[in-house]
Amino acid sequence: MGLVVVTECLAAPGWEDRLRTALEALIEPSLEAPGCLAYQPYADPNRPARMVVVEEWEDEGALARHRDGAPYRHACDVLDLVLARPVTARRLVPARSGS
Template sequence: MSLIVLTECLAAPGQEDRLRTALEAMIEPSLDEPGCLAYRIYTDPNRPASMVVIEEWASPRALEKHYTTPHFRHAKQVLELVLAEPMTLRRPMTAPSS
């Protein structure tokens, strides 16, 4: 069974583009990681500063390894500069089997 991770981000005023760029830069390297099944970014059309990342991982181990990658560490540094508040990470849960 896979894990779903939902992360909510709110950009500081004027930082929406930097937030979007930082999150989009995570897509390709994350999808290249073993165990990454999906990595999607959504922007609230009514509130462009609000973005959500939905990730699906094959296992807790794959997710933990993701947190140690250079692209994750870089994004974390950028997010610390552009977020209006700490991001909200929803606890991983089991995805339904197909």
């Protein structure tokens, strides 16, 4: 079963560009990770400090392996420095019709 993760980030004042850079730096390693189906950061055009990342993974195991990797851990270190508040992440699975 597929898994979608939607993560919301809010940069501290003056750290908007660094947030964008950190999230964009994860595009290539995420897409190359086994089990990654999609990874895309989005910026709020009306509020540059706010970004959302939408990821799609084959399963929880693929996501867990990605999060154990060096690129993800490095991004977490950067986010600890640049965020105004902790990220909000939601895990979503496909809705089953008739269930």
